[in-house]
Amino acid sequence: MKAEHADIAIVGAGPAGLSAARIAARAGARVALIDDNPRPGGQIWRQGPTLASAAPLREWLDDARRRPNLFVMNAAKVAAAPGDKRLLLERDGAPVVLGYSKLILATGARERLLPFEGWTLPGVSGAGGLQALVKGGMPVRGERVVVAGSGPLLLAVADTARRHGADVLAVIEQAPLARVARFVASLVRTPGKLAQAAALASALGVSRYRAESVVVKAHGGTRVEAVTIRTRGRDETIEADRIACGYGLVPNATLALALGCSIAEADGAIRVDDAQRTSLEDIYAAGECTGVGGMELASAEGALAAHAALGVSADARFERERDRWRAFARRVARAFELGPAARAMPSPDTLLCRCEDVPLGEVAAHADWRDAKLQTRCGMGPCQGRICGEAASIYFGWPRAVARPPFTPVRIDTLIAARDPAGPPHA
Template sequence: MKVDLLIIGAGPAGLAAALAAAPSGAGIAVIDDNPAPGGQIWRDGPQAHLPERARTLRQALAEAGNVQVFSGSRVVALAGARRLLLEGAERGWTLAYDKLILCTGARELLLPFPGWTLPGVTGAGGLQALIKGGLPVAGERVVIAGSGPLLLAGAATARSAGATVLRIAEQASFLALAGFSARLLRWPGKAMQAMELLDAGYRASSHVLAALGRERLEAVRLQQGNRVVEIACDRLACGFGLIPNTQLGELLGCRVEQGAIAVDDWQACSLEDHFAAGECTGFGGSELALVEGAIAGHAAVGNRDLARALWPQRRHWQGFAEALARGFALDPKLKALAQPDTLVCRCEDVAFAELANRRDWTEAKLHSRCGMGACQGRVCGAAGQFLFGWTPPAPRPPLSPARIETLRCLEPEG
């Protein structure tokens, strides 16, 4: 199979890119690993409530006759020049393209602390996804901790599903949040959204110390200002912001700067005819992802005037992204959460003490199997970067577990 334009990811950036490029008449394919378009922010499911914007974009995508959407599919490996190996629920296949737009989004930064592997402890975004997928939480007591706007969004999702949110522990200081709130007036819609999500249990200068329990979570210990408090609960959702998903971009050879795929004014990568948009180029929210996706879509099919017209809008939302980064910068004291016996690599049961004196990722891997499990360093690699300053491991194919039948698609024809 071959297409003119391939888009990886059907979140806000991918949707906007496809719809911007579609009027050109180009043959377009969109690959996404979720069951339906929308990405993590507009994730569908039995308990999901999609906003009108998401439904409108999804309907427009379905009506675009020259756009094929392959949901429940993911990239496994490179299959040659401008060709990718893909796998869906039923089959594996290769797909060639002339131009490509990466809209691979971001994932949560999970930092290790005592008890973080107990049943009942998830990421903040992870809990949102589980609830939208049908996880029953009605009547459960929930504590949400970490950093960033995702904490408030996660709390709202849990509350709407019948859970009782006892505390939202934000590690950023009151002064940092006050500065962010003052700057938020430049984006009235975001200010209104923040007011709607504000929760009486929200606390600044507060972070998790430990999850407590034997067989599963029973309570959480928090540092709250100068006090240590313990709160009995059934679930703890803890996330410390987002990390751009750059693995495919790196594998293709796109330049990465400051942990994100580097792009120019046209959202073009360092690799010719390859573009990137959304949170894989840096976290800034759905509004920034939408305008970046539209710029990339227009530029990929040669509509540079339409792309350029969106530059002021992009700059407006880049300002919001910069305010987010300043307001929710992680406090270095979070590096002290892990104890010697705290697991850092949960796939291979590697404790903090086994890693603390290693010089870099390679040495840690040689001595401990750190990063050699199912997630291939996606979780512990980011944690190692924050805790020890290590450069995360370079991606290697396959990017995700794949069936033997899929890998056989790489065999030369004949």
């Protein structure tokens, strides 16, 4: 088992982690940047076999090559946080114990998936999920795609699918048109976003954008063949080869929860102060794990977290940027708040936990998440309730599920190392 040490360990190589790593490495700290993807970039700058790196990422990579004190650990999963400022990672199938003096959590967000009848059919995915799959090289050329759910990400996903040859039949947004229109008008305060939204909408064709609508059923035998969309109580079924449905993003606070950081009840985000310090000493957090707000906010927060971890004061422009993009994030949250149609429970026989095949009705019969888990096994599969726990919190108001180590499926060797991370993994 390899053991390593960093002055500053950063988990997550998206905009927040990259921004933090650059500042910390330029200041001379020994920095370890850990990410479970094969290449850095996070969600927005995800690299793929047929995808050139985005310009900001190329610039970051050029700079990183000149920093021998920056260790980029790709394809490294954080499996556990065994205490004493150590993380247990699995990399290339082998356990690595990484010690750190300061830790920056930049673990991003994950998609909120809400079940509907047929949502486990092949061809149904999250909206961001489809984005990641297409960026990763999955072909969609010639496919009829319906993008659904809520939030600005839907247009970006539709655009990616369209540019890769898909026929995007419709973008189904649960928020009412008036709220979406107010949000679009507010984009004059962020002209770059306004231009981006205008370009995406015109490339898609505004007639394909349907507000106040939700997906209620995916039809098909061995894979999806059609989708039923409900608009203000009226149902329409259209033929489709693929449905990508995601109801916005939720902060990924799995590691923070395991470490014992304080978490906001309202949105599950890691609580941070003005310097991006968490409730625990020497642990900082930045980006969407502290609240969903997009790439610009994540970058500014990453810069502030790095300065705090280095113990130096940050340029005031980072705070100004953060405040500006936090205001934008609040406008997004207001505009795309989930309405009653999106929150409505599907039929009791719809699967809630797709890892363990547990229908919604069985879970609903229990008083709380723990009881439901013990009696039905929901949330006990590989995703550890990251998907169904979030849906259960929407439907039943239950507190979000806390994952136990290992946070992701890992090899037995790694688990043995977790029992004794300071010693050899096995005899």
